[in-house]
Amino acid sequence: MGLLALGTALDWPEAKKQAHLVRSWGIKQLLEIWNKAKGKERDAMLWGDEVEYLVVTYSEQDPKVLLSLRQADILTALANDTSLLAKGGCVPELQHIHRNGEPLPVFHPEFGRFMLEATPGKPWGIEFKELLNVEPNMKLRRCIAKDHMLPNEHPITLTTFPRLGSPGVFTEPAYPISGPKLRSQFVPDEIANPHIRFPTLAANIRSRRGRKVQVNVPVFRDENTPWPWKDPTVNYDLHQWPEDDDVRNGAAPDNFIHMDAMAFGMGSCCLQITFQAKNITEGRQMYDQLSPLGPVLLALTAATPIYKGFLADTDVRWNQISKAVDDRTPEELGEKNDRWRIPKSRYASNSTYISTDARLRPEYFDPDLVIDEDIKQQLLDGGMDDRLATHFAHLFIRDPIVIFNEDLQELDLSKTDHFENIQSTNWQHMRFKPPPADNSIGWRVEFRPMEIQITDFENAALSVFMVLITRVILSYNLNFYIPILRVDENMETAHARDAVLERKFWFRKNLFPTSRPSRSSAGGSGSSTPRSAHASRPATPIGPVEDEYRLMTVNEIINGTAYACPEGANNDSTSDSGEDFPGLIPLVESYLDSVNVDVVTRCELGTYLDLIRKRASGELWTAAKWIREFVKSHPKYQGDSVVSEEIEKDLVGAVIKVGEREQQGKGFRGLECEGVKDLGKLMGKFRA
Amino acid sequence: MTKLILSTGNIVSGGPSIIRKPGGYRSNLELTNSLRSNFLAAQQDFAADAHADDDSAVALNGNGNTNGNGLHHSGRTPASVWTAQEEGALYVPRIDWSLAGLQEEPAQYDITVKLFFLPTAAVAGRAQHAKEALGLVLRELGVKEVNLLVMSFPGMSFEGDCEWEADRLNAKQGDDEEEAATWPAIEDLHRQGLVRNLGIAEFGSEKLARFLKKVQVRPTVNQINIKNCCNVPPPLVKLAKEQGIELLVHSDCTDILSRGTLRELLGPGIRGAGLLADPETGGDGLKGDLAPQWVVKYTAVVRDRGVIENKGYFACAELTEE
Structure with a gap:
């Protein structure tokens, strides 16, 4: 989240x-910055990661683990820490004070x-040695955060709090449910950051939608789970707000965990x-090429098997967030006739490609993409090309949700606030970010899409992997295009329990250019199309789009067919049987073989x-699988999909122990004997 | 005697030839596959060119006396079409130098060149070989200097059960005298400003210590091959640290192009380029003994973006007619 402006937020x-x-x-602001920055060239590869934490209260003697709502106090403590200040910490407005040496991490508020949220104090570069600083920096962030909490508070990186919204007390301090902003029968208004932006965001989404959001997750059906299953925590007799009718009108169907x-x-x-990116062209290329990887990385990082105290039948958070901010009106949902029907929530997978790449075939686009034609025309008139104009005209079908009255006095073209208002409330799985108004960065x-992992080791591994993948894509000029609707489909597939092993994903078969580029300095760094050695070489005929991709397991995609199915693989490297897939990790290794990297x-x-x-x-297991198995093998688990307070406490306790071990740098060995069951199946021998 | 200069062109978008296979680390497959695919591509390209010329010839004299596809009657593109004799060497394939060069200013790049001296070449020729190989790379990349030139000497490896043993075995490998005798020529390239830093490959602690005593311009890099175990032998780590030598990883083999492999690449077989005469049929082609002289690998990486823009190989062989 960026800096939080203050002002008078308008009701819906x-x-x-x-x-x-x-x-x-x-x-108008977008066109201003686009005109200013479209010719920007040769920006360095810089990158940053964002890690988000839950803050919980936990001590062995307390019977319950609770969510701590002291975010503001913790951020204040971080901001007022003079020793941190001296070193350049810690909240953004104080960041510029940094003196010599590495700036300290930066902490930010989040919705909850x-x-x-914590980010590195300055962006990372692409020196390979620097990549090794990511993990220590993540550990430092956790350490600093913990230092500014109460002794019984802990920053943990579970994606969700297992019993958020369960009956009874789950926050510290506790507040009554059914407040005026959220009108939720499960969580109090105080669950959200009190900054006016956040309750307004929630209230206006609800108001625009005309009812509460409906976040329904299929429940995991275990041996003793009653079937059909009716969410026992739903209260059908609440009459405080008009929205309390939602559940009486079918908002909570059978066999789904209902959240509101x-x-x-x-x-x-x-x-x-x-x-x-080095320039806008490379940025657009990366946006497109990383899009099809999103669902695969979502499945690979799956870590969200519990909601509101029940085991879910899905492993990831994505669709729940999508539904939790779905502000579409009944008309937009297609329940009534209106100007347009919008097929997806504001939080959803990407809906279009934006690159100028010649390999982007018309067939890859969604023919039914909803756009605002007037806005597109304004962008075209302003000189923007069709593809990019289409992208932004799609984002701009949404209404701004939070508007501050003070910002409506006059248009300020030296800012991007109105553009960002729409842009930053379009939560797609990729985001294409223009430079800021002062054009200071690229x-x-x-x-x-990735889910947070329990340890910083894992989070660093995934961050570094993604960085290396981008370098591989640009160096080898890889082509991951598949029709965007297949990416949508993959996103759904990624939700399935153990999708990482049990499901297959649409993926492009041949990542390499079909014709070999010039024998001299062909493109590859993105800005120019590879020069062809001989214009006379006949273009490789283009077949049907459907022949370009097939269903693959995550194992095939990540490790390659030769690793995933060694007996079936053809080891002749020049063969092209059509089923052989190189795998992302072997590609990364080929890249690393071609650059100078020191041994360590x-x-x-x-x-x-x-x-x-x-x-x-x-x-090794995903975190989702590990959490699921932890619950299922807990002595108090009844086989009925219920994650009780006791199980929750032990699970969070185990996660805290893992985190403490990691902080101490002592290795995870022996933790299994201290109640962290099956840790070896999650972590293997890594950092043992 | 004929000199052959083989080249791969830029292989970064070269598809399968650059992909690692499980267990396929430390191999010369990247070189051989990309040479093979470049030969094939050149034969197709230039056959198409020849075809276009044929068409114009047909239009001019109307006799239609061509085979219509630019192919020789053997089914292969004639060598004269896709190779070129230039400055005393046969370029396989021919190179269009007008396409040479990098996209951005030379200062943006980290250019690493690795020269493999081969056991099939005379040690006395190394000074000339180094100059020649580096010259081709400079021309291909359109630059005046490179950042790092790594020397790989024949008969060396860094293998064994984990790196401890590798270090011990390594001490007896190679030929100290020859390596030291070669180095002044490499130092010259540095002094001429063509190469900023020098490096070596596969030197264990003992060999490295001996080598350092004999050189004037010291290497700043030693490339070693590590397997799955990441234990670099402490003596080597210590020595490298003391001497300010960076230990880099590589996965090349030292004897990267053997006589047999080269014959197969250029020969009449199904996977060959058809440049050498077929002794069975007595057809056209080069005849004689073919000895690989050196191989050079070059990589140009955009420094602050980590993007490999250009990577390729040149290889040189000498053909002695019988």
Whole structure:
């Protein structure tokens, strides 16, 4: 989350009246920055990661583990810590004070009042040795965060709090449910960051939608789970708000865990990576090429098997966030006729490609993409090309949700606030970010689908892996295009329990250019099309799009067919049987073989790749599987899908122990004897 | 005697030839596969060119006396079409130097060159070989200097049960005298400003210590091959640290191009380029003894972006007619 402006936030009926103005000013600001920055060249590869934490209270003697709502106090403590200040910490406005040496990490508020976000104090570069600083830096962030909490508070990186929204007390301090903003029958208004932006966001989404959000997750059906299963925590007799009728009108169907507030989604922690491109062309290329990888990385990082105290039948957070911020009106949902029907929530997988790449075939686009034609025309008139104009005209079908009255006095073209208002409330799995108004940094692409992992080792491994993948894509000029609707389909597939091993994903068969580029300095760094050695070489005929991709397991995609199915693989490297797939890790290794890396760095990078290899092959479990098994093998588990307070406490306790061990640098060995069951199946021998 | 200069062109977008296979580390497959695919591509390209010329010839004299596809009657593109005799060497395939060069200013790149001296070449020729190989790379990349030139000497490896043993075995490998005798020529390239830093490959602690005593311009890099175990032998780590030598990883083999492999690449077989005469059929082609002289690998990486823009190989062989 960026800096939080202060002001008078408009309620939805008022905001709605100003939506058009904000959009039209937003477009003008976009054109301003686009004109200023479209020719920006040769920006360095810089990148950053964002780690999000839940803050819990836990001590062995307390019977319960609770979410701590002291986010503001913790951030204040971080901001007021003079020793941190001296070293350049810690909240953004104080960051510029940094003196010599590495700036300290930066902490940010998040939607959930029980959450924290931390980023490195300055962006990372692409020196390979520097990649090894990511993990220590993540550990430092956790350490600093912990130092500014109460002794019984802990920052943990579970995606969701297992019993968020369960009956009874689950926050510290506790507040009554059914407040005026969220009107939730499960969580209090105080669950959200009290900054006016956040309750307004939640309230206006609800208001625009005309009812509460409906976050329904299929429940996992275990041996003793009653069937059909009716969510026992739903109260059908509440009459405080008009929205209390929602459940009486069928908002909570059988066999689904029912949730009704933004906090159930936006209260999830994830791992996001932002890359700076050398120019707009490379940025657009990266945006497109990373898109098809999103669902695969989502399945690989699955870590979310519990909601509101029940085992879910899905493993990831994505759709729950999508539903938790779904502000579509009944008309937009297609329940009534209106100007347009919008097929997806504001939080959803990407809906279009934006690159100028010649390999982007018309067939890859969604023919039914909803766009605002007027806005597209304004962008075209402003000189923007069709593809990029289409992208932004798609984002701008949404209304701005939070509008501050003070910002509506006059249009300020030296800012991007109105553009960002729409842009940053379009939560797609990739985000294409223009430079800021002062043009001080480059075009950036954010990769957003990954789930946060329990340890910093894992989070560093995934961050570094994604960085290396981008270098491989640009160096080898790889082509991951598949039709965007197949990416949508993959996103759904990634939700299935153990999708990483049990499901297959649409993926492109041949990543390499079909014709070999010039024998001299062909492209590959993105800006120019590879020069052809001989114009006379006949173009490779283009077959049907459907022949370009097939279903693959995550193992095949990550490790390659030769690793995933060694007996079936053809080891002749020049063969092209059509089924052989090189695998992302072998491609990364080929890349590392071609650059100068010192021995220590190569070994550490190798460890990260090994972790990912083993998660993809099933040698190690995902966090989702580990959590699921932890619950199922708990002596108090009744086989009825219920995750009780006691189980929750032991699970969170185990996660805290793992985190403490990691902080101490002592290795995970022996933790299994201290109640952290099956840790070896999650972590293998890594950092033992 | 004929000199052959083989080249791969830029292989970064070369598809399968650059992909690692499980267990396929430390191999010369990248070199051989990319040479083979470049030969094939050149034969197709230039056959198409020849075809286009044929068409114009047909239009001019109307006799239609061509085979219509630019192919020789053997089914292969004639060597004269896709190779070129230039400055005393036969370029396989021919190189269009007008396409040479990098996209950005030379200062943006880290250029690493690795020269493999081969056991099939005379030690006395190494000074000339180094100059020649580096010259081709500079020309291909359109630059005046490279950042790092790594020397790989024949008969060396860094293998064994984990690196401890590798270090011990390594001490007896190679030929100290020849390596030391070669080095002044490499130092010259550095002094001429063509190479900023020098490196070596596969030197264990003992060999490295001996080598350092004999050289004036010291290597700043030693490339070693590590397997799955990441234990670099402490003596080597210590020595490298004391001497300010960076230990880098590589996965090349030292004897990267053997006589047999080269014959197969250029020979008349199904996977060959058809440049050598077929002794069975007595058809056209080069005849004689073919000895690989050196191989050079070059890589140009955009420094602050980590993007490999250009990577390729040149190889040189001498053909002695019988």
